[in-house]
Amino acid sequence: MRLFKALSYGCVPMPVLVINCGSTSIKAAVVEPDTGRRLAELKVERIGSPEATATFNDKAPTPCPSSCEEALPACLPELLRELPDEARITSVGHRVVHGGSHFTSPTLLDDKVVAALAEKTDLAPLHNPANVSGIRATRELLHDVPHVAVFDTAFHATIPRRARTYSLPQDIANRHAIRRYGFHGTSHQFVAKRVAEFLQQDLRTLRVITCHLGGGCSVCAVEYGRSVETSMGMTPLEGLVMGTRSG
Numbered sequence: 685m686r687l688f689k690a691l692s693y694g695c696v697p698m699p700v701l702v703i704n705c706g707s708t709s710i711k712a713a714v715v716e717p718d719t720g721r722r723l724a725e726l727k728v729e730r731i732g733s734p735e736a737t738a739t740f741n742d743k744a745p746t747p748c749p750s751s752c753e754e755a756l757p758a759c760l761p762e763l764l765r766e767l768p769d770e771a772r773i774t775s776v777g778h779r780v781v782h783g784g785s786h787f788t789s790p791t792l793l794d795d796k797v798v799a800a801l802a803e804k805t806d807l808a809p810l811h812n813p814a815n816v817s818g819i820r821a822t823r824e825l826l827h828d829v830p831h832v833a834v835f836d837t838a839f840h841a842t843i844p845r846r847a848r849t850y851s852l853p854q855d856i857a858n859r860h861a862i863r864r865y866g867f868h869g870t871s872h873q874f875v876a877k878r879v880a881e882f883l884q885q886d887l888r889t890l891r892v893i894t895c896h897l898g899g900g901c902s903v904c905a906v907e908y909g910r911s912v913e914t915s916m917g918m919t920p921l922e923g924l925v926m927g928t929r930s931g
Contacts, residue, residue, distance in 0.1 A: 698772075703779070705756070724741060724764075740759075752821060778818065781811035781867065782835070783837045785841075789838055789841075791833050837866060847912065863918060864914070868904075871894075876890075876909065879894070903923070
């Protein structure tokens with residue numbers, strides 16, 4: 685009963701480990717869902733290089749293995765040691781760039797789902813293989829908690845057919861899964877929600893243009909809380925001019 689009351693009143697942290705395993709870097713943080721407070725952070729840079737380094741919180745960078753498969757088993761235990769004594773990981777969230785047309789919402793990961801994601805590497809050959817490697821390594825380390833994949837493409841699953849269809853013969857488009865998928869969905873969804881909060885209005889009553897501006901850039905039309913158009917297409921190459929993409 686005491687434990688139940690403590691959980692109910694938020695006295696015991698119930699943190700979530702969030703991981704973004706990319707082609708050249710890994711970012712991970714342990715976050716309290718209710719407050720957004722970060723209890724511990726990890727950044728691994730120069731993945732694929734013998735000069736790969738890991739940084740925990742504000743400490744100085746230290747050398748680490750140069751692949752996702754090796755870096756996560758080496759670094760995650762150290763990250764978890766940075767947590768307060770009473771904090772225990774309750775679940776793990778993984779950012780996955782491309783879910784194709786099948787994965788259109790956050791998805792509980794099991795062996796079957798991971799195998800299906802591994803088959804979609806041709807849709808995002810730079811990102812999805814690294815995402816899957818990170819998922820496999822983390823599931824092996826933290827096998828007693830649920831793991832959930834969140835997809836960059838999922839928010840754009842509501843784009844209407846007129847906006848997602850290319851001017852190609854339908855049989856060719858269907859055979860090769862050619863359509864506008866859109867990316868940066870988690871960012872666009874978050875920004876749209878923050879706009880509604882700032883304006884103190886219900887997002888379901890607003891029509892908003894959101895912008896994701898960084899090394900990769902995209903814009904999105906959000907109508908009543910749903911993505912209806914976005915600048916990126918089948919791949920992240922399409923749309924705005926970016927740091928290394930012509931747009």
